[in-house]
Amino acid sequence: MGPFHLTADWGSWVSYLVPLAIGMGFGAALEMSGFGDSRKLAAQFYFKDVTVLKVMFTGIVVAGTLIGLSSAVGLLDFDQIFVNPTYLAPGIVGGLIMGVGFIIGGFCPGTSLVAASTLKIDGILFVLGVATGIFFFGETVASFDGFFHATAMGRFTLPELFGMDAGIVLMGVVAMALFMFRGGEMLEAHFGRGVPARQLRFLPRRPMAWVFGGTLFLIAGAAALIGQPDAERRWDLKAGTLMPRLADRAVLVHPMEVAELTQDTSLYVRVLDLRPERQFNLFHLRNATRVTPQRLRDPEYIKSLKGLPPNTVLFTVSNDDDLAAEGWRLLAAQGIDNAYVVEGGINRWLTLFPPPPCLATPRAGARSVEEPAFVFHRAVGDCCNSAYPEIRHKELPSDCYLSAHPGSAAHSGAGARAPDAPPVPFERKVKLKQRAAARGGCS
Amino acid sequence: MTAKPYINPYLGGTFLGVVLFLAFLLTGGGLGASGAVNRVQVAVLDGIAPAHVDRVPYFADLAGGDRNALDDPSIWMLAGTLLGGLISGLAFGRVRPEIRRGPNVSNATRLVAAFVGGAIMGYGARLARGCTSGQALSGGAVLSVGSWAFMLAVFAGGYLLAHSVRRLWN
Numbered sequence: 001m002g003p004f005h006l007t008a009d010w011g012s013w014v015s016y017l018v019p020l021a022i023g024m025g026f027g028a029a030l031e032m033s034g035f036g037d038s039r040k041l042a043a044q045f046y047f048k049d050v051t052v053l054k055v056m057f058t059g060i061v062v063a064g065t066l067i068g069l070s071s072a073v074g075l076l077d078f079d080q081i082f083v084n085p086t087y088l089a090p091g092i093v094g095g096l097i098m099g100v101g102f103i104i105g106g107f108c109p110g111t112s113l114v115a116a117s118t119l120k121i122d123g124i125l126f127v128l129g130v131a132t133g134i135f136f137f138g139e140t141v142a143s144f145d146g147f148f149h150a151t152a153m154g155r156f157t158l159p160e161l162f163g164m165d166a167g168i169v170l171m172g173v174v175a176m177a178l179f180m181f182r183g184g185e186m187l188e189a190h191f192g193r194g195v196p197a198r199q200l201r202f203l204p205r206r207p208m209a210w211v212f213g214g215t216l217f218l219i220a221g222a223a224a225l226i227g228q229p230d231a232e233r234r235w236d237l238k239a240g241t242l243m244p245r246l247a248d249r250a251v252l253v254h255p256m257e258v259a260e261l262t263q264d265t266s267l268y269v270r271v272l273d274l275r276p277e278r279q280f281n282l283f284h285l286r287n288a289t290r291v292t293p294q295r296l297r298d299p300e301y302i303k304s305l306k307g308l309p310p311n312t313v314l315f316t317v318s319n320d321d322d323l324a325a326e327g328w329r330l331l332a333a334q335g336i337d338n339a340y341v342v343e344g345g346i347n348r349w350l351t352l353f354p355p356p357p358c359l360a361t362p363r364a365g366a367r368s369v370e371e372p373a374f375v376f377h378r379a380v381g382d383c384c385n386s387a388y389p390e391i392r393h394k395e396l397p398s399d400c401y402l403s404a405h406p407g408s409a410a411h412s413g414a415g416a417r418a419p420d421a422p423p424v425p426f427e428r429k430v431k432l433k434q435r436a437a438a439r440g441g442c443s
Numbered sequence: 444m445t446a447k448p449y450i451n452p453y454l455g456g457t458f459l460g461v462v463l464f465l466a467f468l469l470t471g472g473g474l475g476a477s478g479a480v481n482r483v484q485v486a487v488l489d490g491i492a493p494a495h496v497d498r499v500p501y502f503a504d505l506a507g508g509d510r511n512a513l514d515d516p517s518i519w520m521l522a523g524t525l526l527g528g529l530i531s532g533l534a535f536g537r538v539r540p541e542i543r544r545g546p547n548v549s550n551a552t553r554l555v556a557a558f559v560g561g562a563i564m565g566y567g568a569r570l571a572r573g574c575t576s577g578q579a580l581s582g583g584a585v586l587s588v589g590s591w592a593f594m595l596a597v598f599a600g601g602y603l604l605a606h607s608v609r610r611l612w613n
Binding site for chain 1: 449450452453455456457458459460461462463464465466467468469470471472473474475476477480481483484485487488499500501502514516517519520521522523524525526527528529530531532535537538539540541542543544545553554556557558559560561562563564565566567568569570571572573574575576577578579580581582583584585586587588589590591592593594595596597598599600601602603604605608609611612613
């Protein structure tokens with residue numbers, strides 16, 4: 001399943017050849033379409049020749065529908081591809097400035113490269129101008145840093161904006177593009193070739209026009225019909241790579257490591273607790289939020305998790321491993337990379353970091369899977385040392401002290417583990433995964 | 444050799460779209476041009492005034508200390524774009540030193556306009572975090588809200604000023 005991130009392995013010959021080949025296709029496509037000629041580009045703004053609109057929007061809808069369909073059928077993981085983050089205000093102002101530069105200079109950066117490569121001297125001058133403009137931007141951006149980062153909306157797509165499936169949005173985009181193509185052709189005929197307005201007809205006569213438009217509609221329609229995969233289908237598509245991580249216990253992290261990471265100030269540790277509300281209220285780990293499996297299927301919630309800082313490590317926890325593993329499965333299927341399971345769940349946690357007997361005692365007799373192994377005599381939430389064991393300090397035996405304010409007096413030295421407890425050996429498993437370098441060429 | 448005509452724009456656009464799709468499939472990202480020009484610019488600057496590059500955060504990100512601004516996939520894409528344009532230009536007989544300009548302006552005016560327009564474009568492209576290729580084309584295909592707003596703004600900016608500078612092109 002794509003994308004293949006062939007440039008992520010930077011330094012190998014493939015990682016050089018792939019962008020080189022893509023660039024060659026890009027340059028050739030622009031040159032063949034006439035984008036090396038500034039007059040042809042500028043004519044767009046006088047309705048004499050709307051080649052810019054035709055080529056650009058054809059490129060967008062062809063690529064867009066292919067991405068939409070391959071994502072729907074599971075060939076491409078949309079989560080893993082770069083979507084330009086939205087910074088609305090600087091984007092619009094920058095766009096307006098670029099429009100001005102376009103009509104004065106006659107190129108955009110990409111087309112000027114192609115013009116320069118075919119020795120158009122105006123193209124070469126434009127490229128030098130672009131480099132100069134970029135230089136001035138670098139020199140001045142610090143003075144309006146606030147505006148440069150204003151109205152940040154992160155990864156935000158039209159399907160999310162409209163609350164519709166990507167396939168439906170693509171059908172709308174195709175319809176809009178075809179309408180603009182035909183409108184553009186009529187403007188060309190009128191302003192470019194002087195055909196009187198009343199002789200223009202909207203529906204094209206050429207059969208190829210219908211084949212072209214129909215094919216684009218079909219691809220977008222197929223994407224809409226299949227729909228973008230939900231959490232379950234995404235798991236099915238990725239089970240081949242994700243299942244072994246669970247089977248090898250590579251994502252099951254020892255409570256000791258979890259406790260250590262919680263106190264690592266360079267990380268942002270969040271715990272998603274899948275137990276029932278009552279058990280959560282009786283006791284939960286510091287930094288824990290209660291979630292249900294349904295909530296982990298909600299795209300909005302997943303999006304909010306993805307919006308957390310890149311140094312976030314997520315853990316799922318339940319009383320044992322089973323329910324937490326199910327939570328991990330949902331997170332991993334939906335493209336959350338830094339998710340792990342607290343191995344052994346709350347039951348093992350409380351065995352390692354026992355609460356004082358006045359708060360909780362081990363349950364007598366046999367218990368079934370995912371049943372709590374401790375009985376809490378009062379609801380402590382995360383207001384006891386077991387919820388946030390102070391593992392770095394020489395610890396005193398814990399007493400029945402219950403802090404009213406989490407994070408204050410609770411950690412004055414009183415720890416959940418007895419000072420003479422032997423160290424617990426464990427294997428470190430958490431590796432903070434940064435997103436592969438999937439960035440646009442403009443980054 | 445006389446230049447051959449340009450190909451059908453819908454065919455050219457389809458070719459462009461397939462290349463863009465392959466870029467996403469193979470690398471996880473789209474196309475781009477201004478980012479690589481930025482890197483070349485910073486690399487040149489780093490050769491002239493390395494201490495200055497280290498002091499300006501926007502430049503230091505790319506070439507601060509012993510970082511090499513040119514060690515990036517986008518540079519290879521830039522080389523490919525030039526090469527692809529050259530190959531196509533050779534194949535269609537369009538490679539020759541010349542200046543393309545409107546009928547009513549001198550060569551000098553055209554060259555000054557190209558440089559000034561390029562500078563404005565370069566500034567705007569960095570402010571918008573991408574040029575027509577990296578923002579409008581690539582972001583448009585993955586349906587980014589910001590990219591579509593940007594695209595409309597580019598056309599709006601061009602059309603707003605087109606009448607005032609019509610002597611450049613007509």
